[in-house]
Amino acid sequence: MISIKGLNKVFKTRDKSITAVDHITLDIPDGEIFGVIGYSGAGKSTFVRLINRLEEPTDGTINIDNQEITSLTKKELRVARQEIGMIFQHFNLLWSRTVKDNIAFPLEIAGTPKDKRDKRVQELIDLVGLSGRENAYPSQLSGGQKQRVGIARALANNPKVLLCDEATSALDPETTNSILDLLVDINERLGLTIILITHEMHVIRKICNRVAVMENGNIVEQGDVLDVFLKPQQPVTKKFVEQVMGSQEDDSELSFDNYKNGELIRLHFVGESANQALISKISKQFEVEVNILQGKITQTKRGSYGTLTVQILGDPKVLNETIQYINEETSIEVEVIHHAN
Template sequence: MLEFQNITKIYKSKGKEVVGVDNVSLKVNKGDIFGIVGYSGAGKSSLLRCVNLLERPTSGKVLVNGVDLTELSSKDLRTARLKIGMIFQHFYLVSQKTVGENIAFALRAAKLPKNRIDARVDELLDMVGLTDKRDVYPGQLSGGQKQRVGIARALANNPSILLCDEATSALDPKTTLSILRLLKDINKKLGITIVLITHEMDVVKEICNRMAIMQDGRVIEEGEVYDIFASPHEPLTQEFISSVVSFEIPPAILKDVQGEIIKILFKGSVAGEGVIADTMQRFDVKGNFLHGTIEYIQDRPLGIFLMELQGDSQAVKDAKGYMEERGAIVEVISHV
């Protein structure tokens, strides 16, 4: 398990102190995939780099499996870092070395016996789907292939934690999806804990189980990804969610609305049921769909719909009550 306890990181710039991370406490369970989301300058990269003490916290503790890394000697810290792999946005491969040599470098640094290095390199290349690229140089690879080499290198010493610093930001959407699926597969097969930082909610939706939103060095919201998508509380979180699930209704449509506009949220299996159709048949109301979608988060459906309800006030009230009895969450957006 990874735990941040009251982590603060203060930088000094031109004689002034700048707070990069402000008293953050988080727990990441063993084997989880945890996303840290925020805009540039939110403090997410600084926090991530505190895990392996590439950035040493000004105060607070970083515990990995109960051991506070901030209290380790230099020798013990070097040993601990071998169990914390890291992949980066810009890959950082050595261009003069082949793919195999790039991966082998991490193994030699960990003093793995020479007679085991070749076999381990082959194993890692097979894991990331690059068995035919061992003797190729990075300049001959696509961006996605370079990141696969970066992942193989990060996994070389069988880490228990894998840190991903905007690992897909330089990739196109199709390649991003393939890298995320690879990370998810690695997490499942190896049980490795993955912590990734990103500003892309599509990435979080695709791979993460839990997430935290950072703003101005602080965590402002944290929880299960599904629950945060279903009910974001903070304005910044709502802004991030809207980049994936947008419900802007054109003013031209709104001016013609004659009833009550409601937002209907269906969680889990309820999203696949015909609740709205049953409601329209059961009650003397007319429904007009304005917007709607069903998102799949960790294979769980989340249905979100905006619609106009027309009818007398009691019928509309009864219809909303029925939908809530069926498991929907109903929110009134506006009255006419």
């Protein structure tokens, strides 16, 4: 368990003080992939650097596996950091070292004997899919391969926690997905806790169990990823969800000018309900015409979530019966966007 209480970071300049992280309290269970999302300047990178004390907190405590990181001496912190791996947006590799020597570097610092070090390095090279590239230098690697080296290096000392600070932001979409798949595989194989910092909701959607949304140094919203997709509460969260699902303002472009009878509704599908043949059922059961106008479905780690905007035409009484049927007989949520004139 990672337990953070009242974490605060204030940067002081000659003229003013800037609060980058504002008294955050947060618990992250062992073995979870926990996402922290926010726009530039939200404080998320400062927050993650406070966890391993690359930045010193102004106030607050951080406990990892019942060890209070914030109270450790510098010597004790060097030992504790061996159990907190970190990967970075721009890789931070040693350009004069080969792949295997980059991965071996933290083991050298820890004083691991050469035979054990060589064995561990080969295990990590195989784990991250870099077999055959052991003797390559960073300049000879693609962006995705560089990040794989960074991940292997972060895992060298068998950490309990892996901190990822915008680890996919410098990568193209296909490479991003491959790195995210690797992180999921590592999480499942090794059972380590991963804290993922990002500004991309696609990244959160794909691999995170839970998410915290940061704005102006505060966590303004947090919860299970699927729940956040379903019912985002804060304006900033809604913007992030729109990155994946599109804006509901698009509905304003849908017109009823050509129809006298009908309802414009948005259907929200969650989990198994995304597989229900709803349109076919109501078309057969009720005397209505259903026009599909727009839709989107996406996957989270906990299940599917999708929306479908449809126009249902027919007698007003039958329309009411149709909507009542969807509400009462299915697990699909109905949102009426526009009534017929």
